[in-house]
Amino acid sequence: MPGIAAPLIAWYRGSARDLPWRRPGFGAWGTLVSEFMLQQTPVARVIPHLEAWLGRWPTPADLAAAAPAEAVTQWANLGYPRRALWLHRAAVEIRDRHDGTVPRDVDALLALTGIGDYTARAVAVFAYGDRHPVVDTNTRRVLARVVDGVAQPGPPGKADLARMTAELPDDIGEAAIVNAAAMELGAIVCTARAPKCDVCPLAAQCAWRAAGYPASEDRRRRQAKYEGSDRQARGAVLRVLREAAPAAVLLDDVVPDWPDPVQRDRAIDSLISDGLAEAEGGALFLPR
DNA sequence: TACCCGTGGTT
DNA sequence: TAACCAAGGGT
Numbered sequence: 001m002p003g004i005a006a007p008l009i010a011w012y013r014g015s016a017r018d019l020p021w022r023r024p025g026f027g028a029w030g031t032l033v034s035e036f037m038l039q040q041t042p043v044a045r046v047i048p049h050l051e052a053w054l055g056r057w058p059t060p061a062d063l064a065a066a067a068p069a070e071a072v073t074q075w076a077n078l079g080y081p082r083r084a085l086w087l088h089r090a091a092v093e094i095r096d097r098h099d100g101t102v103p104r105d106v107d108a109l110l111a112l113t114g115i116g117d118y119t120a121r122a123v124a125v126f127a128y129g130d131r132h133p134v135v136d137t138n139t140r141r142v143l144a145r146v147v148d149g150v151a152q153p154g155p156p157g158k159a160d161l162a163r164m165t166a167e168l169p170d171d172i173g174e175a176a177i178v179n180a181a182a183m184e185l186g187a188i189v190c191t192a193r194a195p196k197c198d199v200c201p202l203a204a205q206c207a208w209r210a211a212g213y214p215a216s217e218d219r220r221r222r223q224a225k226y227e228g229s230d231r232q233a234r235g236a237v238l239r240v241l242r243e244a245a246p247a248a249v250l251l252d253d254v255v256p257d258w259p260d261p262v263q264r265d266r267a268i269d270s271l272i273s274d275g276l277a278e279a280e281g282g283a284l285f286l287p288r
Numbered sequence: 289t290a291c292c293c294g295t296g297g298t299t
Numbered sequence: 300t301a302a303c304c305a306a307g308g309g310t
Contacts, residue, residue: 119308193298
């Protein structure tokens with residue numbers, strides 16, 4: 001196995017997308033915000049929201065000084081609004097525990113609300129240039145194909161970090177590029193559907209290609225239907241609160257014609273439980 | 289571990 | 300057009 005680092009680095013230098021968070025001097029806070037937004041939301045949808053967010057709150061302290069409601073409102077339709085709440089909490093934690101500076105230490109990053117294995121290492125590597133394995137779904141798919149010879153990766157786990165570490169060059173700068181390049185390759189070449197193997201820098205050494213592209217047994221759970229789901233109900237309720245903010249909305253006026261009133265009430269209760277809404281005096285509003 | 293959590297573009 | 304997919308994390 002010749003190793004994937006050298007061809008990945010060469011390919012990345014010539015083919016990587018020009019993305020805002022890759023600009024020199026983008027800053028650790030910008031990187032952190034971008035990573036929150038990129039959790040399960042496509043790049044193209046993130047970019048305009050990211051720039052607006054950083055324009056409004058250029059530092060963690062700026063966001064920490066705002067009400068959670070403002071963060072949830074600014075999050076708009078990016079989806080998974082708990083991320084907005086968690087990003088706000090992380091900003092408060094950064095202000096209170098780290099003197100307003102995004103921490104560099106992976107364990108300190110992991111201790112922040114809403115930051116897990118991927119985001120913690122992404123900040124440490126892309127913002128601070130340290131040497132850690134950064135493993136996202138794209139990286140796992142690339143390794144599954146090139147190294148394991150299977151179409152799709154198994155379930156994510158701690159072992160992913162060790163196997164990515166094994167692919168990283170000793171040179172810190174090169175290690176950071178390999179992390180970014182594996183993600184980038186998975187995002188634009190080694191895609192889930194219709195991979196572009198004719199332009200892949202790893203095609204010559206790809207075990208999946210050599211094996212004739214065997215299909216993986218599909219152990220993936222089908223994504224739950226959105227139409228009629230609790231998630232849709234929550235989304236509808238939260239949209240009303242966002243559009244009314246900072247005003248509260250009478251409970252009777254919160255999606256009053258929702259087809260299933262029991263589901264509507266369940267959505268409201270779960271939003272309150274998550275801290276995304278508060279109720280008082282028969283009215284519902286975003287957390288202040 | 290399995291499941292839950294939004295939204296909109298693509299096939 | 301219904302299903303798939305998207306730089307995950309918390310519980």
